Amino acid sequence: MNAVPQRLGVLGGMGPLAGAAFALRMVQLTPADSDQQHIPVLLCNDPAIPDRSSACMGTGPSPLPAMLRGIDTLVAGGADCIAIPCNTAHLWFDELQAASPTRLLHIVDSVVADLRRQGVTEGKVGILGTPATIAMGLYQRYLRAAGYEPIEPSAEEVQRLCVPAIAAVKANRIDAAFAPAAEGVRLLAQRGAKAVVLGCTELPLAVPPGRRAELGIVLTDSIDALAREAIALMRPGTA
Amino acid sequence: MNAVPQRLGVLGGMGPLAGAAFALRMVQLTPADSDQQHIPVLLCNDPAIPDRSSACMGTGPSPLPAMLRGIDTLVAGGADCIAIPCNTAHLWFDELQAASPTRLLHIVDSVVADLRRQGVTEGKVGILGTPATIAMGLYQRYLRAAGYEPIEPSAEEVQRLCVPAIAAVKANRIDAAFAPAAEGVRLLAQRGAKAVVLGCTELPLAVPPGRRAELGIVLTDSIDALAREAIALMRPGTA
Numbered sequence: 169m170n171a172v173p174q175r176l177g178v179l180g181g182m183g184p185l186a187g188a189a190f191a192l193r194m195v196q197l198t199p200a201d202s203d204q205q206h207i208p209v210l211l212c213n214d215p216a217i218p219d220r221s222s223a224c225m226g227t228g229p230s231p232l233p234a235m236l237r238g239i240d241t242l243v244a245g246g247a248d249c250i251a252i253p254c255n256t257a258h259l260w261f262d263e264l265q266a267a268s269p270t271r272l273l274h275i276v277d278s279v280v281a282d283l284r285r286q287g288v289t290e291g292k293v294g295i296l297g298t299p300a301t302i303a304m305g306l307y308q309r310y311l312r313a314a315g316y317e318p319i320e321p322s323a324e325e326v327q328r329l330c331v332p333a334i335a336a337v338k339a340n341r342i343d344a345a346f347a348p349a350a351e352g353v354r355l356l357a358q359r360g361a362k363a364v365v366l367g368c369t370e371l372p373l374a375v376p377p378g379r380r381a382e383l384g385i386v387l388t389d390s391i392d393a394l395a396r397e398a399i400a401l402m403r404p405g406t407a
Numbered sequence: 408m409n410a411v412p413q414r415l416g417v418l419g420g421m422g423p424l425a426g427a428a429f430a431l432r433m434v435q436l437t438p439a440d441s442d443q444q445h446i447p448v449l450l451c452n453d454p455a456i457p458d459r460s461s462a463c464m465g466t467g468p469s470p471l472p473a474m475l476r477g478i479d480t481l482v483a484g485g486a487d488c489i490a491i492p493c494n495t496a497h498l499w500f501d502e503l504q505a506a507s508p509t510r511l512l513h514i515v516d517s518v519v520a521d522l523r524r525q526g527v528t529e530g531k532v533g534i535l536g537t538p539a540t541i542a543m544g545l546y547q548r549y550l551r552a553a554g555y556e557p558i559e560p561s562a563e564e565v566q567r568l569c570v571p572a573i574a575a576v577k578a579n580r581i582d583a584a585f586a587p588a589a590e591g592v593r594l595l596a597q598r599g600a601k602a603v604v605l606g607c608t609e610l611p612l613a614v615p616p617g618r619r620a621e622l623g624i625v626l627t628d629s630i631d632a633l634a635r636e637a638i639a640l641m642r643p644g645t646a
Binding site for chain 2: 192245
């Protein structure tokens with residue numbers, strides 16, 4: 169587990185835009201002067217994995233068998249470290265890690281590291297994400313263990329603000345995703361959050377970098393946070 | 408060969424930004440309302456493949472063995488159709504296709520289809536690309552066979568305009584890439600080109616969509632052209 173990994177496997181497809189955007193950010197965030205200095209990435213961007221939120225809420229089939237097949241494909245293709253650019257999928261993290269011979273990065277660890285990188289080390293941190301991510305407390309327990317006070321929207325607010333923003337990204341209607349996602353950020357800021365976690369990999373696409381300053385609060389982009397962690401691990405000392 | 412392929416393999420890494428951008432454009436150009444309607448993609452974005460131009464010009468090792476290993480990884484991972492978002496790599500197309508049990512899409516076919524989609528069916532078409540792509544005539548013979556009159560920059564102009572634009576993209580300095588690439592486009596337009604092929608997958612990144620209108624000429628983006636061909640093949644009737 170201590171050797172520097174040589175090929176990053178990416179279990180994508182959840183959604184496919186987030187998977188491809190993660191692969192792009194891996195390249196853009198890596199310091200490099202030529203092709204050969206970049207990190208080898210194998211991306212399995214298979215969107216046929218059943219919906220994670222539906223499964224978690226008991227209204228759809230489990231995504232676990234399809235996710236395990238994806239892990240198998242990545243390991244067979246030489247991946248010696250795996251990232252999963254989907255927050256909700258991390259509700260199955262323990263089962264995935266148990267079945268995988270290679271190390272899996274945990275997106276919530278990456279987000280906590282990113283909060284610290286941005287100077288937020290304590291206090292209220294807001295969480296936006298899918299209904300399952302919020303209801304199952306994926307972020308809440310990790311943030312509490314790291315010394316933060318997590319706050320989240322109500323179930324009604326998640327349905328009204330997060331769900332349509334995420335659905336718009338998945339349907340390639342990025343422009344329609346900003347307003348509800350931004351309202352979610354403002355609502356948590358009004359309740360005292362010092363930072364807000366864009367805790368679903370569609371949300372950083374809904375609130376693109378160029379429009380973040382207008383929200384006036386620290387935002388953690390879970391796609392970039394996961395990419396930064398992979399780069400720090402695989403190119404130690406460069407970032 | 409006639410069945411609709413189910414999983415697109417992408418031999419990327421040449422360069423890695425182009426590989427990731429291709430995966431992103433596959434998602435953005437596919438008509439879909441949910442994750443599950445998107446096309447399954449397996450992207451091998453391994454940038455360790457030796458430089459194609461150097462090999463072709465006799466100043467570096469052959470990329471063929473590394474490309475063949477990439478094809479093997481994709482086929483083992485279930486790919487039943489393969490796209491290679493690197494124009495120069497197509498100088499080895501026949502060897503790659505001979506060694507592959509699955510169909511390879513040819514980027515030059517995709518570009519010719521894209522010229523026709525944009526209404527350019529004859530006349531002078533300019534080509535920008537790497538020194539190897541231009542010197543080896545990758546586009547010239549295909550364009551002639553399709554009824555166009557290909558024109559290209561001189562070897563000195565390729566070195567002065569294409570090479571620095573491509574190198575800037577590979578070093579994540581996108582902003583520095585526009586000016587030389589744009590000068591290459593203008594130079595071919597002045598010589599009578601009705602359209603210019605951005606015939607290296609770094610060049611569409613050097614001349615991003617938002618800055619194409621100012622050049623006042625039809626441009627063919629070889630990344631988008633290849634993605635459109637894959638989507639037309641794998642989602643017949645939707646595009």
